[in-house]
Amino acid sequence: MSSSAENPTLTTEITKPSTEIATETAQSAKKINLKTSDDQIFEVEESVAMEFATVKSFFEDAPSSTDTVPLPNVPAKPFSQVIEFCKEQIKFKANPDETEKKKSNSEFVKEKTNEDLVEMIPVANYLEIKDLLDVLNQAVADRIQNRSVEYVRSFFGIDNDFTSEEEALLREEHAWAFEDVDED
């Protein structure tokens, strides 16, 4: 992909700054075009796009590039949720508040379905967004914790490939672990 002679597109749209953030960075935010695996183009503010380590290193390797960056492993649906997360994260960069950040992270995952979470993980992994990956992994672990085997199978699309003998043996071996399982 070679860099074309096009000028970087400047837009006048300003991100709504939270009250305490200095506004100078938001004067005229540069936008970057990112193309998902299902051919949708997302126009993302540079500050948000730089949260994606993969995209950031792309621009470090080719600083003058203004092309649309293809993200061959990233489908649009989870990507839009990932963007939503990163926009929130940026606020905390300018104004660190661990308690608020935790609260915002847990709200973010709370309203996501299991499917959303599992779809976002490969995206966060591919784009190397460490914070998001941590949040997602923890969220999935929390949802599996204290759940029955059947719940995990149905919600995460896993087929039971055990023979009935194997299954009986496992139940016996791990009997104590199933005492405190939550209702499905």
Place this chain on the structure above:
Amino acid sequence: MPLKKVSLGSRVQEIVEEEEEEGEKEEPSLLDLPELALECILERLSPAGLCSMAGVCSSLRDRCRSDHLWERHLTQKWGRVIGESAHKEWQWHIPSNDSIMALYLSLESGKFSFPAQVYNRENGHVGFMLSCYDAQLSYDSKTDTFQARYPPFARQTIEQSIHWERLRAPPVDTPANVLHTTDCLNDLKPGDHIEIQWRRSKEFPYGWWYAVVGHQEFCDGNENRCRCQHNDAVVLEFSQYTPGSRWRQTMISRKDHREAGNEADGFYGGIRKLYKAEEISKWKQLWPNQIFD
């Protein structure tokens, strides 16, 4: 310029491509997650969570049994009470299954009773205040307490409902019926905290008793004049007993102490000097409310 290659499991990449070809994608599966992410999720599960995941399918069963996932849980819950001797006994018991998960589950279910030491044996029994005895322990997860079986001599003794804080992994690997070799005799000076083996009679096993090195009778304890460290006789004080009690004090020879005593006062065996602050503070926590005769 191509995007930097990132650590994405090749298996996942294939799956993504397959899905693209099919056009329609299936329900996302936990098993299709990148290796590292799935590993991270499993690392965050509790022991019960891992067991339940192991029952989902064979590929998760194999992953959930891996030692490195259980190592942390074993250390976190059992590290303080499971020592070398318990590990040895486990290997001897179950030579075919030496996975950490199996050890964890056997401990948790109480199926594996392990060697450890119990402070203040027979809780509240005056005769065992500030001592630590070897026993076989088995855990009851419902009450979160232990049952101790003390080695039989005159009678078999079983104690129930022992809490975690009264247990420790044996700090040395000297068995309860063997005289411990003392390596700190020349080092003992007034104020040192020690544990000494003691047994009622030669048929009984040793317990470890807490004591503090004291001053000779003629020494006033003044730092500049005290020569106690250079005296052959070492005074050991058991301050849980009243002054004048025959259990309050004993003297051992610095030069040739091995086992000293008689049938009336019991036998004082090997000594270990306590260097770690937490070992000393543990004994202080166990200090009785009153002193004994």
